[in-house]
Amino acid sequence: MEGSEQQEMLERWERAAAGWGKRAERVRDSSMPVSAWLLDHLELQPGQQVLELAAGPGDTGFMAAELIKPGGTLICSDWAEAMLEVARERARELGIDNVEFKRLELEWIDLPTASVDAALCRWGVMLSVDPPAVLQGCRRVLRPGGHFALAVWDRPERNPWATTPGRALIELGHAERPDPDAPGMFALADPSRLKELLEAAGFAEVVVDSVEAPRTHESLNAYIEETLDLSRPFTEVYEALSDEEQAEVRLQIEGLAGPFLEVDGSLRFPAASLVAAAGA
């Protein structure tokens, strides 16, 4: 990916921050099984220094911040300033005071070597242009014996909540099929490759698992509204369509979401995340 494409990705995340802030509570609640797995495997202790990378609104790290009290500090990081601002606001609301905020890129973790006891990254590494460099960087900033835990999305077939809106756009000719090898949601969905990448970065005792965390929505409308808040790729195409075309997209999504419709009109989609833990 060229530098200008990286810049475009960053700008997209800057624009996504408001929607992610609005949906932070929902994302935190529906993702709890994944966060619980990550926190369990970090084996946090009071007094530790913990780094969260690509933190977005920051909720997983904020749970870690509670577990390292007293004396411990969380570094909450993201490359998008607007996302860090959302995280600052969430920390204020939640009364989290043992946290520092830092703008950090996954590919260039500007922290001293062996400076943190634990690091975590939920749904960030697969977005990077260079996952091997990210994982090497994570190991570098961990002290020897420190713990690392990450989540990346499992295969697209296991995550119809995420693929349905994009599929509707593709089927109606409004978008191209995504390149499966490009950085993106499903770029690290192969558990063997994830394990190999962690081992190649020098991590020991690598464990990879899959955690289910279904996504529920009270109606089709609520599902589409949430997608518009969280998915810039979908929103950018959708907002450029005419009213008539948007109505067709909504109908197409309704058809594709049929198998996940409950009798009361709500939607319940399966969702699965790969999770991994390792020692530095």
Ligand SMILES: C[S@@+](CC[C@H](N)C(=O)[O-])C[C@H]1O[C@@H](n2cnc3c(N)ncnc32)[C@H](O)[C@@H]1O
């Ligand atoms: C899918 S969101 C996940 C946010 C949060 N970790 C969560 O689980 O809710 C991805 C986050 O990664 C950040 N991000 C994407 N690429 C990044 C990079 N190269 N360096 C640092 N942050 C990045 C985005 O700004 C965004 O906040």
